[in-house]
Amino acid sequence: MTSSPPASGTAAPHRPADLPDAPTGRPAPSRTLCVGVLAVQGDVREHINTIESLGGRAVPVRRPAELAALDGLIIPGGESTTMDRLTRIFGLAEPLRDLIGSGLPVYGSCAGMIMLSDVIADPSVDQLGQPQQSLGGLDMVVRRNAFGRQRESFETDLAFTGLAGHTPVRAVFIRAPWVEKVGDGVQVLAEVPAGGTPAAGPLEGTTGPRRGVPPGDTDAGAEPVARIVAVRSGNLLATSFHPEITGERRVHELFIRMIRGEA
Numbered sequence: 120m121t122s123s124p125p126a127s128g129t130a131a132p133h134r135p136a137d138l139p140d141a142p143t144g145r146p147a148p149s150r151t152l153c154v155g156v157l158a159v160q161g162d163v164r165e166h167i168n169t170i171e172s173l174g175g176r177a178v179p180v181r182r183p184a185e186l187a188a189l190d191g192l193i194i195p196g197g198e199s200t201t202m203d204r205l206t207r208i209f210g211l212a213e214p215l216r217d218l219i220g221s222g223l224p225v226y227g228s229c230a231g232m233i234m235l236s237d238v239i240a241d242p243s244v245d246q247l248g249q250p251q252q253s254l255g256g257l258d259m260v261v262r263r264n265a266f267g268r269q270r271e272s273f274e275t276d277l278a279f280t281g282l283a284g285h286t287p288v289r290a291v292f293i294r295a296p297w298v299e300k301v302g303d304g305v306q307v308l309a310e311v312p313a314g315g316t317p318a319a320g321p322l323e324g325t326t327g328p329r330r331g332v333p334p335g336d337t338d339a340g341a342e343p344v345a346r347i348v349a350v351r352s353g354n355l356l357a358t359s360f361h362p363e364i365t366g367e368r369r370v371h372e373l374f375i376r377m378i379r380g381e382a
């Protein structure tokens with residue numbers, strides 16, 4: 120296991136730039152939110168489209184100067200090793216740690232969840248022997264590719280705490296992590312139940328896991344256990360899966376309510 124440097128905690132509390140009518144530091148309900156999507160790598164466009172379909176403004180973020188005006192940030196799915204490398208090369212890693220530490224609302228999906236985790240159980244190691252780093256913020260241990268590789272990608276329906284309505288979330292898992300351990304302040308919002316879910320099936324073009332059963336559990340020959348796939352702690356939200364590619368908008372809607380201080 121490896122630990123990320125903790126968010127410095129020295130930054131001033133997060134407060135978006137243009138908030139004359141919001142003395143609490145929250146965007147006024149009538150103001151259009153500006154949500155950044157970290158755009159060094161990954162499925163940026165899908166998140167931008169989802170936020171815009173909910174009436175928010177979404178902008179790709181590649182430079183530290185672009186962070187100042189944001190009400191919230193999304194770290195997309197993609198490849199966490201590449202994202203780690205590029206955020207450091209672009210000088211984004213430290214400003215992002217500071218913003219996370221100061222309370223900026225951040226939502227990470229899949230690779231984004233890995234970036235927000237304090238500890239990566241199985242970090243990739245580069246040619247110099249350096250383990251990949253996360254930004255951290257969520258007091259938890261995450262395991263990369265835990266449900267299997269690309270050909271074992273799958274989709275399923277999940278119960279998800281705190282969303283509008285009672286219908287389950289259609290969740291797509293692509294080389295997805297699971298959360299192995301959470302600290303006291305981390306709330307579990309969704310799990311893949313022990314033994315999988317009856318509705319689980321392989322994604323088109325993949326073999327998928329054996330009918331709805333997370334492969335990591337059965338391959339180990341142990342009793343299947345439920346696997347944590349969505350969490351929240353304060354202003355940080357993370358999912359192992361990709362709501363942005365199924366037309367499921369309620370996770371982003373929850374994130375917008377978090378930004379507005381309504382959830």
Ligand SMILES: NC(=O)CC[C@H](N)C(=O)O
Binds near residue numbers: 196198200228295296
């Ligand atoms: N769909 C994804 O974001 C996959 C995450 C990838 N396995 C990683 O380690 O970053």
